[in-house]
Amino acid sequence: MAFLGYFLRRLSLVIPTLVGVTIITFTLTYVLPGNPAVVKAGPLVSPEVVKELERAMGLDQPAWVQYWRYISGVVHGDLGQSSSTGRPVLEDFKQRLPATLELTLASLLIALVLGIPLGVQSAVHRDTAIDHVGRIVGVAGVAMPTFWTGLLALYAFFYLLGVAPPPLGRLGAGIAPPQAISGLYVVDSLLTGNWTALGSALHQLMLPAFTLGLSVMAPIARMVRSTMLEILESDYIKAAWAAGIPRRRVIYGDALANALIPLVTILGIVFGFLMAGNAVVESVFAWPGIGNYAITSLMTKDSGPIQSFVLFVALLYVIVNFVIDIVYGLIDPRIRLE
Amino acid sequence: MTAVVEVRDLSVGFATDYGEVEAVDEVSFEVREGEVLGLVGESGSGKSVTATAILRLIRKPGRLTQGSIMLGGRDLCRLNEDELQQIRGTEIALISQTPRTALNPLLTVGQQVARMFVLHAGLTKAESRKRAIEMLALVGIPEPERRARQYAHQFSGGMCQRVMIAMALATRPRLLIADEPTTGLDVSTAARILDLLRELGRETGASILLITHDLGVVATTCHRVAVMHAGQVVEVAPVRALFRHPAHPYTRALVRSIPRVDREITMEPIPGAVPSLLNAPAGCRYADRCPWVEERCRRQKPAMTEIAPEHFVACFAVEDGRAAPV
Amino acid sequence: MTDVTRPPIAPLAPTSATLRLVWRRLQRNWLSAIALGLIVMMMLAAAFAGWIAPYEPDATDAAATLQVPSLHHWLGTDIYGRDLLSRIIYAARVDLTVAFGATAMALVIGCAIGAVAGLYRGIVDLIIMRCVDSVMAFPAFILAMAITAALGNSVGNVLLAISLTQIPNYLRLIRGEIFRIREMEYADAARVVGNPAWRIMFIHLLPNALPPIIVQATLAMGYALLTMAALSFIGLGIQPPQSEWGSMTAEGAQFIVTGEWWLFLFPGLAIVLMVLSFNLIGDSLRDFLDPRMRGVR
Numbered sequence: 001m002a003f004l005g006y007f008l009r010r011l012s013l014v015i016p017t018l019v020g021v022t023i024i025t026f027t028l029t030y031v032l033p034g035n036p037a038v039v040k041a042g043p044l045v046s047p048e049v050v051k052e053l054e055r056a057m058g059l060d061q062p063a064w065v066q067y068w069r070y071i072s073g074v075v076h077g078d079l080g081q082s083s084s085t086g087r088p089v090l091e092d093f094k095q096r097l098p099a100t101l102e103l104t105l106a107s108l109l110i111a112l113v114l115g116i117p118l119g120v121q122s123a124v125h126r127d128t129a130i131d132h133v134g135r136i137v138g139v140a141g142v143a144m145p146t147f148w149t150g151l152l153a154l155y156a157f158f159y160l161l162g163v164a165p166p167p168l169g170r171l172g173a174g175i176a177p178p179q180a181i182s183g184l185y186v187v188d189s190l191l192t193g194n195w196t197a198l199g200s201a202l203h204q205l206m207l208p209a210f211t212l213g214l215s216v217m218a219p220i221a222r223m224v225r226s227t228m229l230e231i232l233e234s235d236y237i238k239a240a241w242a243a244g245i246p247r248r249r250v251i252y253g254d255a256l257a258n259a260l261i262p263l264v265t266i267l268g269i270v271f272g273f274l275m276a277g278n279a280v281v282e283s284v285f286a287w288p289g290i291g292n293y294a295i296t297s298l299m300t301k302d303s304g305p306i307q308s309f310v311l312f313v314a315l316l317y318v319i320v321n322f323v324i325d326i327v328y329g330l331i332d333p334r335i336r337l338e
Numbered sequence: 339m340t341a342v343v344e345v346r347d348l349s350v351g352f353a354t355d356y357g358e359v360e361a362v363d364e365v366s367f368e369v370r371e372g373e374v375l376g377l378v379g380e381s382g383s384g385k386s387v388t389a390t391a392i393l394r395l396i397r398k399p400g401r402l403t404q405g406s407i408m409l410g411g412r413d414l415c416r417l418n419e420d421e422l423q424q425i426r427g428t429e430i431a432l433i434s435q436t437p438r439t440a441l442n443p444l445l446t447v448g449q450q451v452a453r454m455f456v457l458h459a460g461l462t463k464a465e466s467r468k469r470a471i472e473m474l475a476l477v478g479i480p481e482p483e484r485r486a487r488q489y490a491h492q493f494s495g496g497m498c499q500r501v502m503i504a505m506a507l508a509t510r511p512r513l514l515i516a517d518e519p520t521t522g523l524d525v526s527t528a529a530r531i532l533d534l535l536r537e538l539g540r541e542t543g544a545s546i547l548l549i550t551h552d553l554g555v556v557a558t559t560c561h562r563v564a565v566m567h568a569g570q571v572v573e574v575a576p577v578r579a580l581f582r583h584p585a586h587p588y589t590r591a592l593v594r595s596i597p598r599v600d601r602e603i604t605m606e607p608i609p610g611a612v613p614s615l616l617n618a619p620a621g622c623r624y625a626d627r628c629p630w631v632e633e634r635c636r637r638q639k640p641a642m643t644e645i646a647p648e649h650f651v652a653c654f655a656v657e658d659g660r661a662a663p664v
Numbered sequence: 665m666t667d668v669t670r671p672p673i674a675p676l677a678p679t680s681a682t683l684r685l686v687w688r689r690l691q692r693n694w695l696s697a698i699a700l701g702l703i704v705m706m707m708l709a710a711a712f713a714g715w716i717a718p719y720e721p722d723a724t725d726a727a728a729t730l731q732v733p734s735l736h737h738w739l740g741t742d743i744y745g746r747d748l749l750s751r752i753i754y755a756a757r758v759d760l761t762v763a764f765g766a767t768a769m770a771l772v773i774g775c776a777i778g779a780v781a782g783l784y785r786g787i788v789d790l791i792i793m794r795c796v797d798s799v800m801a802f803p804a805f806i807l808a809m810a811i812t813a814a815l816g817n818s819v820g821n822v823l824l825a826i827s828l829t830q831i832p833n834y835l836r837l838i839r840g841e842i843f844r845i846r847e848m849e850y851a852d853a854a855r856v857v858g859n860p861a862w863r864i865m866f867i868h869l870l871p872n873a874l875p876p877i878i879v880q881a882t883l884a885m886g887y888a889l890l891t892m893a894a895l896s897f898i899g900l901g902i903q904p905p906q907s908e909w910g911s912m913t914a915e916g917a918q919f920i921v922t923g924e925w926w927l928f929l930f931p932g933l934a935i936v937l938m939v940l941s942f943n944l945i946g947d948s949l950r951d952f953l954d955p956r957m958r959g960v961r
Contacts, residue, residue, distance in 0.1 A: 013797075016794050016797070016798075017794070017797045017798055017801050019798075020794055020795060020797060020798025020799075020801065021798050021801045021802070023798070024798055024799070024802070024807075025810070028810050028811065028813075028814040029814070139940065139943060139944070140936075140940070142886075142939075142943060143886065143890075143936050143939040143940040143943055144932075144936050144939075145890055145893050145894055145897070145910070145913075145932060145935055145936070145939075146894070147893075147894060147897045147910075147913065147914075147917075147932075148913055148928070148932030148935065148936070151913065151916075151917050151920060151928045151932070152929075152932075154920050155920050155923075155925055155928075158920070159920055159921065159923055166921075234439065235434060235436045235439040235440040236439060236440050236441055236442045236443070238395070238434070238440070239432065239434055239440040239441070239502070240442070241393075241395055241426070242393050242395060242426055242427070242431070242432035242434075243426065243427040243431070243432070243454065243505060243506075244423050244424065244425070244426030244427025244428060244457070244458065245427070245453070245457065246423060246457070247419070247423070254442055254445075257444050258442070258443065258444055261444075272803035272804075273803070275803050275806060276803045276804070276805035276806055276894075279805075279806070279809070279898070280894055280897065280898060283898055284917070295898045295899075298809075298813060298898060298899055298900065299899055303813065303814075306809075306810065306813050307810065307813075307814075309806075310802070310806055310807070310809070310810040313802070313803060313806050314801050314802045314803075314806070314807075317801060317802065317803060318801045321801075332444075333443070333444065333489045333491070334443060334489070334491050
């Protein structure tokens, strides 16, 4: 019952934000320079034709009418047309989303699997060599542009060592994708037992996922370190040592469990970093996801996909943060029960 | 009576940016079978550090510099971390001064008591749960079945301390260290917690090392008392003797500082503050506050001498008879 | 002769512990000093690029294309024979201008709006904060990308876009500080004595809000640089002959398959060094200036 209140409170904060987000994307799409009618008609038509098109597109209506039309379009899945692919943007999105999802999840997994133990070890062995290495990784990880790390990785593992495949998509040349279930090649090939596709998918995923994963590992490790330091000094951890609870259990059970709660709250920020990094990394590795799609559209001045991508990412970001808040409420008994 | 724990010449130093601080300086005392030994002193006198040292939980920048802690024929100072882990929670248990924050917020109270049985007695999960509920009932928690499923933040401070006691006594330790167990509790709750401790100590056969700065608590709860000042034990005596005939000038001042209703005596604050332990003088650390100080006190550390049966004091003035007996 | 007995002054023995303390303090500043030196050097190089750069940044040399770093071309040349070092030095002008400009603009606008929100409260504050929430609902880089794409490709628009995404940071800082001061009793006390509200605010706001703002601005310089570089890497903001670290890296990226490593390595290294320097200085400033963060590493 108390949780329902928490849920509703959170929800009431999300709705105005969603409205704000769509107003911003609407403004960016329709109000700013680059008259959509001129863009759509092309440069060689007379002003009368443009006027006609404006009327047809509803651009002569007041702003709030246009906004309402925009919103109902978005709600019904109408994100406009891509002038370069000639298809509805939503169709293009659906096709490319699994690639982005696969890369994002793989990167998040790598970042968590490397970042959490690094943070824990830095905290447990404070001011020792492990801690210093962790700090250097953290400081450098934040300062390195993702595209540059990606290029370095490509140069080292593809050009010099030859262990990584050329950056040309999700599967090696001539390998058929597994039967589509989730759209994630790694998951689908596992489910269908298609080992050839699995091997190739992992091979292709390796460098981009590590590049993106490393970029968000630093904030995760830093957060885990600082909360772990605080928690290791807490009374209940001292009580656990005094009660003879085995060391591994105290650190990875009692302490880490408590440290992961604040970590959940920064996962939203991490997700934002991932979405931003995604676009760049996808373009470095020619990964056929929505970020790459948006950036390719940038080159061809195809505004529909870009603004839809931005809207999509922002909506996703708001929803992810909302879900994170709810999950936070569910796992912390102090919120769940009060 | 035999000693359960015997602490001999225990010293603990803390490395700071300005040099090593000796927070505990050659402390010796023993806790005997079935007794409650009070360890009293002002804050900063090294009581809690001593307790932490007995559990061998002193961490950097602190370290044990010398001494021995004998428990059941073994010297805790010579054991490795694995062996110590076997002893903590089973032979020595700790109750801290912060019951509300000393329980893990993510585990139910029942889980926390039950895992003592799983870890230290090797019981099954189901059996441990049952025993945990029995323990909660034993420490006087009403509706233990229901309360066992709740979390620490749903308990009051006094109830949390009861849970801590249940955890500490679950595996029938030989020594229970209670570090200021009633801090932050209101007077009547504090009194009930102390009663519970004494009673359960007697029932389970655990000896208790009770750390406190409150002489009232000492008077009602302890059998014997060790007085600490600035990291040194200055006097050890049975509780009656300590209050009737305090010998060390510091103990005298402490006893005089208790507000009394039955006597028309003004409370006297103790002159000076606990001296800085950084580059502490070689001799008695009370020298700067002592009315009977002489040159020798600053150079040389007075040894413990027995001035009456079971009554030990470390003071040259008392030894020489310069300090008039009370 | 004097009979004034002075307490003996205990000489602070140069023990290993004292030395370690001094060393630790030095160590932290020593890193920041190098960082500051690097930034000043880069700024000077950018300002006097005409004298310092060994070649014209756009001068092509058909006889010296794709040269490996050597004594003639310290960082090598690109496919047109342009000297990479000179281009990196000239690029610093764009990168540092955008970083400083965007940060300064965000700081001024953010503080102003934040003060309005904090002082007027009520409905004004509510509207401003809903706008802030909406802006912060976008990952900063994505929003900057969208704004640049909508406004059109120019360095000025990139500066504007980056600045817009950073405004909420200062806004929230100032607003929070004003709300905090309002809660305090000394503000009430001062009001009773008859000081006007704006004076109370000004006197208490400045010393409390300035340190975190300075720290925030220093760290924001690093973010601004990274955003700028990433935007131009994906082709926004910079027009071709102009050199900028991110777009230079993008040009160099094409040569990975043929192994001309210097083309993407050095421009990226310039970004890393600058961002690292701003972050290190920001971290030590926080240690010095912000009492709440003191002792926290």
